[in-house]
Amino acid sequence: MRPFINRCREMLEAGREKAYAQHRLGSPGMQVSTLLADLYDDVVLEIWHQAIAQHGDDDRLSGLALVAHGGFGRRDLAPYSDADLMLLSTRGSADLAAKIAGNLTRDLSDCGIDPGLSIRSPAEACSLSWTDAVVFSSLTESRFLAGGLQLYRKFFDSYRLGAKRRSNRLIKNIVEARREERSKWGETNYMLRPNVKRSSGALRDIQLIRWIGFARFGETDLERLLKLGALPEEDFRLMRRAYGFMLRVRHELHFRSGKSQDVLDRPTQMDIAKAWGYQGDDGVLPVEQFMQDYFDNTRNVRYSSAYFVDDARSRSLPARLTESALSRKMSDNIRMGPTSIWVRQDALKEFSNSLPDVLGLMSLANQHTRRISHRTWQAIRNAMREREPSPPDERSIESFLSLLSRPGRLADLLRRLHELRIIEQLIPEFERMRGLLQFNAYHKYTVDAHSFLAVEAATDLQDDLESGMGRRYRRIEDKRLLHLALLVHDIGKGYEEDHCIVGERIAEKVANRLNLSSSDSEMLRWLVLKHLIVNVVAFRHDLSDPQIVLSFAAEVGSIRRLEMLVVHTYCDLTAVGPGVATQWKLNLIEDLYRRTRRYFDSGDLPGSPDDPEIDRTRNRVDEQLIKHCSAELLPQARELLSDMPLSLLSRCEADSLAAEIMAVGAFDWDDDRRTICMAGYDNAVQALRFVVIRREDYLTMGTFARATAALAANGFDIQRAQIETVGDFAWDYFWVVDSKVGLSDQEPELDARTIDAVSNRVRDLIDSTQQPMPKPPKTWSPKELSEPDSVNVLPKKVVFDNESIDRYTIISFFAYNRVGLLSRIALAMSQQKLNLSFAKIDTHIDQVADVFYVSEQDGSKLIDPERQETVRQAMLSVVDDV
Template sequence: MNDLGIPRQREIIDRRALAEAIAAAWEAEGEKSRPAVVAILKQALDDGRAEIARRLDAKPSAGHECTAGQSFLIDQLVRLIYDHIVAHVYPPGNRLQGERLTIMAVGGYGRAEMAPHSDVDIAFLTPGKRVPWCEQVIESILYFLWDLQLKVGHSSRTIDDSIRLAREDVTIRTALLEGRYVWGDQELYDEASHRFRKDVVAGTEREFVADKLAERNDRHKRMGDSRYVVEPNVKDGKGGLRDLQTLYWIGKYIHRVRSAADLVDAELFTQAEYRSFRRAEGFLLAVRCHMHIITGRAEDRLTFDLQREVAERMNFADRPGKSAVERFMQYYFLQAKRVGSLTGIFLAHIDETFAKRRRRTGLLAGFNPKPRMLKGYKVDGGRIAAPSDDWFRKDPVRLIEIFQIAEEHQLEIHPETMRIADRDSGLIRREVRDDPRANALFLDLLCGRNDPEMVLRWMNEASVFGRFVPDFGKVNAQMQFDMYHHYTVDEHTIRAIGLLNQIEKGELKVDHPRATKLIHKLASRRALYVAVLLHDIAKGRGGDHSVLGADVAEELCPRFGLDDAETELVAWLVRFHLLMSSTAQKRDLTDPKTIEDFVGEVQSLERLKNLAILTAVDIRAVGPGTWNSWKGQLIGELYDAAQERLRLGHVRHGRKERVEAKKAMVRERLGERAALVDEIGGLLDDAYWIAEPDDIIALNLVQYQVAREIEEHLSIHCEYYEARGATLVSIIAADHPGLFYRIAGGIHLAGGNIIDARIHTSRRGYAVDNFLVQDPLGQPFREDGQIERLRKSIADALGNRIELVPRLAQRPLARNRAKAFDVRPRVVFDNSASNRFTVLEVTARDRPALLNRLARALFESNLVVHSAHVTNYGERATDTFYVTDLTGHKVEGKGRMSQIEERLLEAASDERQAELEDA
């Protein structure tokens, strides 16, 4: 009998005392004792769980102790139930040969890795066709377990059935592989184990490994195929518990190991690697146990709200520049990374095991191709390997060289060599980091033309990357605790380098046509690659990571071998890597001051070209769907305007010339209706002609004319606008105070998010407003039903046919995960960003109708909104408004600004949202 090595077992559950209590209950009440027996067992279960939780609270990282304790608790309960049934309820009397029964623990229960709310997976084994006594006992055991409110997974089979099904189904085979004797007939269990080894395992090792690895790959794809997703699945995600279990299953199947420790004796791990395995497993098990205790259920996804609580329970504390939750998640990802390294090492040994067993037959029986040599390294079967165990110790620069050669010649690195590189990575000290040859090799790898992303990831897995570039080591596995970034900082950076490589090879021409052209016109491609490497290098240090990162760049670039001009460019790009995206998404690009300020910072075409490409890969590397045609269009508009200004030293045309040029383009678009440019267009001022694209102006003029002909005082036109990846909503209505916030409310009620808004008023007092709208997932409304719902909702809002405030308050938050973040509303006034308008920037927690509430606050503050721009960063939204007062002047005066700020903060606050929902 295996007691699972649990200390102070009777503090968890005292089986002897409980057995006596159950026997006493039976003696007192006989067959009517069932409720009393269930109550005894239920109390024991509750007390045991409480004791295990107390132990975890005292030792928050003791994952093995917690899961083994939980398994021990269930073992003892199952034994008590079995003994009670066999002794009192269904005593076998003169037991027949067929009246034999074995209870096996399988799954996580079989491995003794049960979190507090894990399923209880049990297999009942009988020698042959089940006799009535066996069926009665099995049924009674299950009813007792269900009465204890345990979630039970169970099977009941004969040994022959088990063997037959195990041959056919790899899931059943895996369950039997980790089957553990709990109670009942020991000889029957031993017979089943022997049969399983002889009739199922023998000769099927290669097939089992292939099935398990295919199963693992499919699971990784379902879970995001990265161990660095910011809400990882602790059990099934890449680098999670299931990956460790897969190693154990394979080792057990091939080498007959009984525990993970036996993997050392099988020479699949060194002692140090096993300790690393055990440490990673213990930490992941502890995290899972904490999650179960917090939620009161079987929860495996480490969501943002759980991350805070688990970090607190595991005693992680804030440090300068890093919160407790970020430190906890960094440690989590380091363990997940270690799991990946161990997997590579393990599978290399398995591969070699099979290779040794493989025997050639026929004419090729005596033929073994010799590996070729490449710069001192062995190359065999597409893999590069160190020729000896002390290869890197003799010359640590080789730790950089092997990865550069692998990238240049498109080779994989042999897992055993990866293992040696990981072991020897500590040899990379200052003299290696300062070695010109080492830095030249690293730069060649970083700027490699084949697949630098993959090889840099290998380099990171082997701990070589962080040793050679210690600043990169500091962001290794560092998460950014927000809903915007999908990956850790190191993973985001490596992905961005991969995207840059794809753009250079023309593989992303459809999504990034401008960047694909520009990248071949740069003065120094290597400066851009280094800038991408360093753009987030100073995250987590406290302070502005862009400013701190520029300082790092000034130190590192000369070391890498970049000249003064390249160093200056890289430092500038790192310092201002957010400038282009921020300007494009938060500012009015038709305002000349926006372009002047942007160009004043950029100052050269070379910087502009580099910044445009860096901006594209940075946004795209944030996560799937972050880059879209809307952002591409905005950045393209900013690039074109800035390029014209930089090339000519001034804007090619003045205001009057720009308006006339726009009118000419619209006339061409309108064709037979070109006269509308003068008839209707004359009612709109120059600001409208400069702000709107020619295609939207053409639509507006036709819409205005049709509305006038049919004497329609409210005209709403909605259509899918492919150029921006959004739905265009054009509204012509009699202008009146509050029009903007009512339109915004109607759009929100239809399920739309406004991403851009331009508000104009004709000389006859009619508003001509254009909105770009997407759904909560960033997709346009395209279907007829969606567009009609949008149109009707706006019409109802403007016609006062619905009460906006209570209806908007009833709408659920699109992503409740945002509540896990502390986003304090902030209001910034900027009177220098525009010559005509005050620019108001409001940052708050993103939620439905935020723009509507802010617009209402602006209306109540007697401000006129001329344009609005909405930017989302996960849980945060930044809404930018170009406003004037009712007389058309900028907002000035501290007292006036304070009043407006107070109104906006109230509208943006979570407390205000709660009040609305209560109402």
């Protein structure tokens, strides 16, 4: 290594150590960035002088200029940022530029700086910028470093003038490029691992303002844009604060990893929260408090940049004249055109300061599905931000409730009210939800963002003409209660107490504040308190059990409540995150709805001895047996049918059950062959179903444990299991999905030989009781997505329920998921000599909430506390062993 390279490396290392010391002392992000930019300047110039030393007498040097651009040009570097450089060259200096550029690239890399170096003539640089948004946005931040100053000045003056001439097209290009980048990196407000540079509301959106500012005004500096009147003072203040905060976070990521790193993963979130002194609060973890600050800053950036973009892309004069000519009067101050609604210019100042008028305008915009014109919203935004918060008057409340009563563009308008903190004037408790992160892999959105998405999921149902959920939504006469409930259903989060209970108390205050009637108040409180009950019953209980349906129906009480609650549940689930509202879960919700609605409509309790559907199923099975069974096998088959429990008849299709009974009758049973395993695709729940039937001398749980182990070893995730006893047979059902594919709305292409091979392995393992349990397959996941156990902040627990049903103890098991966990739990319960009747497996990405219906060997429940504790410890112990 050449001596001067070693010197540069030492200079770089010492400079980074100095910057790290400043960072640890809590220096502002911009101050550390400036220190790093000075360091990079010194190193780059040292290498530049070395590169040109042998060409000192060459006149062509005057035709070269070394230019920093991008982050290096802005001087907002992070510790391990690359150095974006352009060697500007005249035509006569092009050969010399190539030689010097080669030396620069080599030496910068050797000393520890990743260079991005291009050679461009002024004409090439401009031409590329007018067609490539990435090149344009980078070169707007150009800064002279060395070489021909006159060459650089001539280029940049021409560049600024050319950009202003092409501003409309350039702004369109960079906004579109930013939209694509945002889409790739996700929305910050729901990313579990946000990118502090590229996600929505992150550093790129601050830079977007700078780039648009350059195209429109020839300026990138935020303070100059403020002085030009292009950037509101409040936006400038929020932007500066967010800029400093996110730069500091980015520095922390670089220093911690020792390399360029912009993804804020969950373990690092926890580490930073601790290092920066976050203490947490009542019901809020330190990491959630830190991320609340993070999301608060990104939200402010997102709103301000969106406003700035709208302002820069405001409609042309001809378009505004056409909209005005086709408009009609809605009130003394408001007019509405084909696409937008606005306030007359002469009334705008007074109108914008009136909260009831603003809410009334938003209600009209929602009723007629019109966007509020940019100029009108600009005035409202500025006025509302300067207005002192105050309790809403009756007109404001009426307008707000009117806004909530229709679908229209409700979610977007609520987000605008949130931006201006008007929702918090109407519902002060909403403040606690702002930017509140739920630190788990299940919830992908902050609580406030989740609430708006839940409202949006509801309003989208207005145009859903195909599904039952859409019909139910349209049947709801008073939609404002549903929309209000969705807006506040998680308002109790962030407290130590159960969020549903806290939410009910807050909902009562909200109802009183909004002057709701006593019946509406009671409905709102009930929806908030019970908004999880459908999920609990549908995902964790046996819906073929009439006791479960009867208990749920008693809790709901009426068809109106049932429909409101089911629609609320659908919207809440949809808003949790992409892929959470699977068809599997929606089918379970539909099944619960249909069973409960049938009970309300007819009085027939599904699954009960008096259920006429069971008689119809039994008769259809009997018809199939008579039609397809031989005379020799028919008596045995009909005897099996008579032994069928009501729960099995309630949940099974007649054709499938008849086929299973006939398979049992035709099977050659002996001491070595005691198990049948059949498989097929279940269209009703869109999953592969394995049926395991074993002749047993006594009821055992070993069959379930071995079947789950065999299925897991073959790469299947078990979504649900049902265990029945039919005479001398254990009759078990397993619904599974390929762990590599997951749930799908389409039937997979099933390889019959593969399915047969899996069925044989299941049967062989169950029949060979001395054979060791197979190990589950190793799974691979990208390194960047793997996380240590330190992020698992929710406790593992086992809960016993002896109240819900008469015959069994319901055991609910909560833990973070592990490969092979279910089969080990099953084995642990088998070793505890428990009989299993039903199991439902509910996996939320990284967490499981599994439910088992069990009894002792004599058929009794698990009542004794010591016995419960023994079982609990046996189940919990397997989590750490997996």
